[in-house]
Amino acid sequence: AQSVTQPDIHITVSEGASLELRCNYSYGATPYLFWYVQSPGQGLQLLLKYFSGDTLVQGIKGFEAEFKRSQSSFNLRKPSVHWSDAAEYFCAVGASGYSTLTFGKGTMLLVSP
Amino acid sequence: DADVTQTPRNRITKTGKRIMLECSQTKGHDRMYWYRQDPGLGLRLIYYSFDVKDINKGEISDGYSVSRQAQAKFSLSLESAIPNQTALYFCATSEANGLGAGELFFGEGSRLTVL
Numbered sequence: 001a002q003s004v005t006q007p008d009i010h011i012t013v014s015e016g017a018s019l020e021l022r023c024n025y026s027y028g029a030t031p032y033l034f035w036y037v038q039s040p041g042q043g044l045q046l047l048l049k050y051f052s053g054d055t056l057v058q059g060i061k062g063f064e065a066e067f068k069r070s071q072s073s074f075n076l077r078k079p080s081v082h083w084s085d086a087a088e089y090f091c092a093v094g095a096s097g098y099s100t101l102t103f104g105k106g107t108m109l110l111v112s113p
Numbered sequence: 114d115a116d117v118t119q120t121p122r123n124r125i126t127k128t129g130k131r132i133m134l135e136c137s138q139t140k141g142h143d144r145m146y147w148y149r150q151d152p153g154l155g156l157r158l159i160y161y162s163f164d165v166k167d168i169n170k171g172e173i174s175d176g177y178s179v180s181r182q183a184q185a186k187f188s189l190s191l192e193s194a195i196p197n198q199t200a201l202y203f204c205a206t207s208e209a210n211g212l213g214a215g216e217l218f219f220g221e222g223s224r225l226t227v228l
């Protein structure tokens with residue numbers, strides 16, 4: 001079975017500082033990996049996805065993520081955080097032969113002035 | 114208009130009442146899903162459907178039922194609501210593909226409170 005771990009429940013970052021949100025997955029073969037963002041009172045919006053190919057993936061809003069097979073990780077990064085990035089972020093994993101995505105428990109990002 | 118629409122957006126009800134949450138989509142996707150979100154627990158899959166004649170249980174289906182009335186409509190029912198079903202519920206859709214689970218497109222959520 002596939003699983004996802006987001007080790008950090010909350011993270012606080014100063015506006016303008018860099019950001020890295022951690023995601024570790026468990027799956028034997030090559031996974032399909034996703035990062036979603038949920039702003040307060042909103043649904044989930046896809047930031048980026050990895051299916052195959054280049055392990056560094058660019059997404060919307062200046063986010064990127066890097067797939068590292070050796071570490072079973074898919075960490076989300078942004079070089080300079082804006083106050084509007086405050087939200088909850090979810091990592092999800094899917095895979096060939098599995099019908100559904102499995103989500104992590106989320107990381108809440110707080111941005112301080 | 115939103116591609117995935119959920120109604121109602123907010124609902125307060127009492128223990129023992131029957132509740133239906135509805136989802137409709139204009140994306141033309143075959144696959145539809147119902148998830149539940151609780152603080153600290155992330156999103157957990159309740160039911161999913163890959164076409165009108167296909168219904169599958171997710172990891173937390175007890176106490177819930179679903180109906181796929183048409184390709185574009187997928188409703189979630191709580192036959193006798195209880196307080197621990199208080200949560201934010203999301204409908205999602207995805208395209209069918211040969212790779213397995215793909216990108217999900219979410220509605221804006223239905224917040225249910227059971228008193």
